[in-house]
Amino acid sequence: xxxxxxxxxxxxxxxxxxxxxxxxxxxxxxxxxxxxxxxxxxxxxxxxxxxxxxxxxxxxxxxxxxxxxxxxxxxxxxxxxxxxxxxxxxxxxxxxxxxxxxxxxxxxxxxxxxxxxxxxxxxxxxxxxxx
Amino acid sequence: xxxxxxxxxxxxxxxxxxxxxxxxxxxxxxxxxxxxxxxxxxxxxxxxxxxxxxxxxxxxxxxxxxxxxxxxxxxxxxxxxxxxxxxxxxxxxxxxxxxxxxxxxxxxxxxxxxxxxxxxxxxxxxxxxxxxxxxxxxxxxxxxxxxxxxxxxxxxxxxxxxxxxxxxxxxxxxxxxxxxxxxxxxxxxxxxxxxxxxxxxxxxxxxxxxxxxxxxxxxxxxxxxxxxxxxxxxxxxxxxxxxxxxxxxxxxxxxxxxxxxxxxxxxxxxxxxxxxxxxxxxxxxxxxxxxxxxxxxxxxxxxxxxxxxxxxxxxxxxxxxxxxxxxxxxxxxxxxxxxxxxxxxxxxxxxxxxxxxxxxxxxxxxxxxxxxxxxxxxxxxxxxxxxxxxxxxxxxxxxxxxxxxxxxxxxxxxxxxxxxxxxxxxxxxxxxxxxxxxxxxxxxxxxxxxxxxxxxxxxxxxxxxxxxxxxxxxxxxxxxxxxxxxxxxxxxxxxxxxxxxxxxxxxxxxxxxxxxxxxxxxxxxxxxxxxxxxx
Numbered sequence: 001x002x003x004x005x006x007x008x009x010x011x012x013x014x015x016x017x018x019x020x021x022x023x024x025x026x027x028x029x030x031x032x033x034x035x036x037x038x039x040x041x042x043x044x045x046x047x048x049x050x051x052x053x054x055x056x057x058x059x060x061x062x063x064x065x066x067x068x069x070x071x072x073x074x075x076x077x078x079x080x081x082x083x084x085x086x087x088x089x090x091x092x093x094x095x096x097x098x099x100x101x102x103x104x105x106x107x108x109x110x111x112x113x114x115x116x117x118x119x120x121x122x123x124x125x126x127x128x129x130x131x
Numbered sequence: 132x133x134x135x136x137x138x139x140x141x142x143x144x145x146x147x148x149x150x151x152x153x154x155x156x157x158x159x160x161x162x163x164x165x166x167x168x169x170x171x172x173x174x175x176x177x178x179x180x181x182x183x184x185x186x187x188x189x190x191x192x193x194x195x196x197x198x199x200x201x202x203x204x205x206x207x208x209x210x211x212x213x214x215x216x217x218x219x220x221x222x223x224x225x226x227x228x229x230x231x232x233x234x235x236x237x238x239x240x241x242x243x244x245x246x247x248x249x250x251x252x253x254x255x256x257x258x259x260x261x262x263x264x265x266x267x268x269x270x271x272x273x274x275x276x277x278x279x280x281x282x283x284x285x286x287x288x289x290x291x292x293x294x295x296x297x298x299x300x301x302x303x304x305x306x307x308x309x310x311x312x313x314x315x316x317x318x319x320x321x322x323x324x325x326x327x328x329x330x331x332x333x334x335x336x337x338x339x340x341x342x343x344x345x346x347x348x349x350x351x352x353x354x355x356x357x358x359x360x361x362x363x364x365x366x367x368x369x370x371x372x373x374x375x376x377x378x379x380x381x382x383x384x385x386x387x388x389x390x391x392x393x394x395x396x397x398x399x400x401x402x403x404x405x406x407x408x409x410x411x412x413x414x415x416x417x418x419x420x421x422x423x424x425x426x427x428x429x430x431x432x433x434x435x436x437x438x439x440x441x442x443x444x445x446x447x448x449x450x451x452x453x454x455x456x457x458x459x460x461x462x463x464x465x466x467x468x469x470x471x472x473x474x475x476x477x478x479x480x481x482x483x484x485x486x487x488x489x490x491x492x493x494x495x496x497x498x499x500x501x502x503x504x505x506x507x508x509x510x511x512x513x514x515x516x517x518x519x520x521x522x523x524x525x526x527x528x529x530x531x532x533x534x535x536x537x538x539x540x541x542x543x544x545x546x547x548x549x550x551x552x553x554x555x556x557x558x559x560x561x562x563x564x565x566x567x568x569x570x571x572x573x574x575x576x577x578x579x580x581x582x583x584x585x586x587x588x589x590x591x592x593x594x595x596x597x598x599x600x601x602x603x604x605x606x607x608x609x610x611x612x613x614x615x616x617x618x619x620x621x622x623x624x625x626x627x628x629x630x631x632x633x634x635x636x637x638x639x640x641x642x643x644x645x646x647x648x649x650x651x652x653x654x655x656x657x658x659x660x661x662x663x664x665x666x
Contacts, residue, residue: 013454015484019461026471059454110461111468 005052005059005121008081010072012036013059023110024117037073050077053120055113057086081100084120086113140547161190177316181212184273184309185283191213191305192298194285196265199273200234208238208281216263232256233268237282243303247293249286269294271302275310283309339397339407339428342414343369350423359428361400369426374398375409375452389413395429406431444613450496451626455488462488490533498628501560502612505635513554513639517663520548520583520590523555527562528581534567538579545584550663557636558660561644564629565594565656571623572600573653589642590662595655600648609646610634633658 011017014035021031030050036058049059056072072078141149175183181199188195196215203209236254237244246252249268258265265286272279283306288294333340334354341352347368357364364372376396389412397405408429413421463479466473473481524542528535551558562581569579577597584591599618601609608614612631637644637658644658 013457015458016461019458019465023465023468023471047155059457060450109464111464114468 001033004030006030006032006049007053007117008032008034008051008078009054009055009057010034010036011057011059013057014058017057018109020055020113023114024055027114029117034072036069050083053117054078054081054083055086055117056083057113081121084113084116158193161187173317177313177320178212179376180312180316181210181645182214184312185212186214186272188285188302188305188309192285192294192302193289194269194294195287195289196263196285198284199281200284202239202279206238206279208234227475234270234282234284237270237272237284240272241272241279243269243306245269245294245296245297245299267293269298269302271299271306273306273310273313273561275307275314278310278314280310280313329352337430337433339418339430340425341369342423343423345421355430356428359397359399359405360497364643373428375407375428395428406435440613446614447615447626448495452492455492455495458488459485459492487533493635495626498626501632502628505632505639513557515552515554515640517550518553518555518558519550520544520592523551523553523558523562524581524583524592526555526559527566530559530563531570535570535579536575538570538576540566540579540581542581542583545582548585548590549662550584551590551662553640553660559639561633561636561658562592562594564633565658567655568629569596569598569654572596572619572624575654585662586659588662589659590660591655591657593655595649597651597653601646603656606646610644 004027004093009017009024009031011020011033012035017033017035021033024031056069073083075080111112162524169261181201185197185199188194188199194215198214198216200208201210201212233244233246233249233252233256234253236252244252246268248266249255250257252268268284268286269288270282270284273281273283283302285294286301288298336353336355339356339358339359341354341364342350344350346354347370348366349364349369349372352360352364353608360372362372374397376398377392377394389410391411392409395407395409397407399405408427408431410427410429411424412426414423414425416422462484466478466481521542521544528540528542535652566579566581573579580593580595582593582595602616602618605616605618610630610633611627613627614631615625615627636646637660640660642659642661646654646656651657
């Protein structure tokens, strides 16, 4: 049976983030959605429980200051949680936020995000760092 | 044995001969002096030289009157310089030779003419009214290397005698020397003009240009180079004046090939860093020996700005194209997931999302095409007619309804608002853009107010929102193509083309468009259109 852990979707596009969250919920995950904006982090209250995985979906990473993203990922609920990055060009982002991430190259493919999340939770040890 | 004698011991005849010899001596001294400097007279202004020539000719040849007719490019007398005449009466009354009398004869014949009595020469046509009476005449061309610069005319040899063969010979020599001097002076004038043009070009260059000697010392520099040097530079070494990182170093190779350092940085004294291309070329003498360098520090900032703008535009457009595609792909791939079934209502939501994003994509492409059309002069092909502002506003509101949703939009019209002279489809686009803009930059539920009033020959349209208003920086750039406010560019989609298109359309209608903060809260965009009939 699939392990359906808690996921937080962090997205700079409300509509796409909602769609990703909807897909993951239909697979049985408990999903919270955080909309990431330039001005305020986050725009919604952080999830009350620490997730097993953060899905980071950025449509315009160039518009987001890395320090803001770093501060988000350093928050208690997010610190140390593996991050699955769905960004077109994630090199700069990975340099900024550290190595404990895995990249999904097809940022516009929700199916790929769902498959990666499934693979993550299917692994025997969900605490293993993803590089 | 030579006896010296005082003036008292000489007879009257001997006294006269002695005076004549003294006069001759003075004339010869004058001649030698004049001949000495005339050919080198390059630095004398041309007009002063011409006046000196005519005065010297009069003195040398003992003419009571002397005139110099200077030719224009068509070998016609364009100006006269005179000696012996009352200058004011000359300039007021005496006409230029018309080529009919003796002077014209010399112009045509291009040779020296010497006559004892002017009136007896076959070419003579007499003197015009008010002209001094003249008898003897000596005249000829000022010529060198086949080029005639003008004619010298000398009349009334002092003492009542006619001009001699020796005078004629002297005139020939003097005229030749004068021609050389005039040639030099003209050449000097041309050089001065060229030099002044080159200096103007040199100084107007945006790039810093300077020359050096072989010891790397600066010899000359243009205005920009002086500005960047920030102090005294002539005589200083290049290194001590310009702090160049990765620039070229002197001395230049003896082969003297031009060299370029494409990526250098000039650090100014105030700490500013300017990206430059450093080009160094040799200056050679006629024998090919390198004498120094001319160096150019080409300011790369404008090029970098263009490159940055291009990169920003590509990034912006690709992002704006990619985002709706991501949504469309997201909705479509979600619906196609084999392991999940979606109910009809959810499927409808997904399809509505696809529809919305497809509209966004179409709008973007339409904006890009519109900009391209406007660049190609499309605005000049407006289909203008008399239109009621009410119908334009109604159509604009209807077109923007997909963006504005349930938001309250009110429109008010001043008393007696006249028809406007406009292309309805273009103005509808302007109004739609402004209404959508107002919706985009204000919170949901906040109203949008449209008003139209007559103002003289114009009708003013205004679209007002209750958003955060405009900063000074935004107000100064709003209508530039691809401008996106830093406050909103990462959270609100857009290409920065909408307002630029509005401006081009309104300008094509001979109208004005501007934006300001409204008196309450928010921003108000206004534009004017000419009322109908349009004069």
